[in-house]
Amino acid sequence: MKTSDLNNQDGFITVALVLLLSLLIVIGTYRVELVKMFAIRTQLHTACDAASLAGASTAAVTPADISYVTEIDAEGNTVKREIVGRWDVDLDKNLADPEGVFAAQLNYPNFDDTNWSSSVNGDEYLFRLHGIPFHSPLTAIWNSKLYLNSECTSKAVHR
Amino acid sequence: MPLLLAILFIPIIQIQQVFVKQTGLQAAHEAARYYAINSPTNPDINAVITQSRQVATQNIDPFLNTKPLYYNPNLDVQFSEIDYGPDNTYCRGTVVIHAPVSIPWIGKLLGRPAEAEPAANWNSFNNPMGRNAGSEYVMDIPASGFFKKEVP
Numbered sequence: 001m002k003t004s005d006l007n008n009q010d011g012f013i014t015v016a017l018v019l020l021l022s023l024l025i026v027i028g029t030y031r032v033e034l035v036k037m038f039a040i041r042t043q044l045h046t047a048c049d050a051a052s053l054a055g056a057s058t059a060a061v062t063p064a065d066i067s068y069v070t071e072i073d074a075e076g077n078t079v080k081r082e083i084v085g086r087w088d089v090d091l092d093k094n095l096a097d098p099e100g101v102f103a104a105q106l107n108y109p110n111f112d113d114t115n116w117s118s119s120v121n122g123d124e125y126l127f128r129l130h131g132i133p134f135h136s137p138l139t140a141i142w143n144s145k146l147y148l149n150s151e152c153t154s155k156a157v158h159r
Numbered sequence: 160m161p162l163l164l165a166i167l168f169i170p171i172i173q174i175q176q177v178f179v180k181q182t183g184l185q186a187a188h189e190a191a192r193y194y195a196i197n198s199p200t201n202p203d204i205n206a207v208i209t210q211s212r213q214v215a216t217q218n219i220d221p222f223l224n225t226k227p228l229y230y231n232p233n234l235d236v237q238f239s240e241i242d243y244g245p246d247n248t249y250c251r252g253t254v255v256i257h258a259p260v261s262i263p264w265i266g267k268l269l270g271r272p273a274e275a276e277p278a279a280n281w282n283s284f285n286n287p288m289g290r291n292a293g294s295e296y297v298m299d300i301p302a303s304g305f306f307k308k309e310v311p
Binding site for chain 2: 021024025028029031032035036038039042043045046049050053054057099102103106107
């Protein structure tokens with residue numbers, strides 16, 4: 001090889017442009033996928049929130065610790081007024097789960113029956129979506145998988 | 160040249176689309192939640208709708224809330240009822256944001272003006288060209304949230 005061949009700089013701009021464009025494509029794809037992931041996380045959060053609220057709303061809330069006070073109303077009549085000191089909450093997981101799943105399905109159309117779990121803790125209903133695969137060209141390149149999770153808890157109260 | 164411009168600009172528009180979608184989803188979530196909780200107990204349904212629209216507006220990015228063309232709470236935030244089962248009622252809150260196309264003349268730059276697109280595709284989420292809204296090109300990006308109404 002002659003020294004003049006090594007000093008020949010023809011084609012440098014083409015190579016630089018190809019490298020720059022490749023870099024731009026990768027950075028652009030990365031940013032698109034990152035924002036897309038946030039959007040899907042928002043959707044999952046909505047699904048969990050709606051599911052936990054729907055599940056908690058199935059609770060049977062009954063009055064307990066009732067006491068009565070006697071009062072005289074504006075017209076001078078004696079009336080008995082009921083005061084509920086405490087409400088008993090009966091939250092049945094078997095009733096809450098179908099409601100929770102339905103609400104999650106409405107909000108997250110790609111809902112998979114194997115990617116959710118729930119639990120009841122007293123008057124609280126927790127709904128969790130877990131292991132939701134995030135399909136992205138970038139994770140395909142790296143041959144790795146990315147999973148998203150979300151969970152929400154709602155408390156059953158008397159209204 | 161159009162290919163180079165497409166490589167540079169389409170990711171920017173896609174980022175914008177997904178960002179607006181996320182903002183819309185968040186607004187629809189909060190608005191539908193507020194509506195579901197308050198509409199069964201408040202007899203003045205119009206007041207609840209107005210308050211729910213305010214809740215949606217609080218969650219819209221301030222940049223998108225600068226012009227009624229991009230976001231008008233009275234037109235772009237809607238609520239509907241969905242009957243499910245004998246005693247359960249779900250409601251749906253929908254927010255539509257008309258995001259300005261960040262590269263206004265991208266259609267022409269790429270040799271594919273928006274006017275050439277079939278009208279049916281104008282509202283497509285995947286159409287980065289947008290539709291001609293008179294003074295500028297916008298993309299209609301809908302988002303919804305579903306909540307069960309809290310019947311007392």
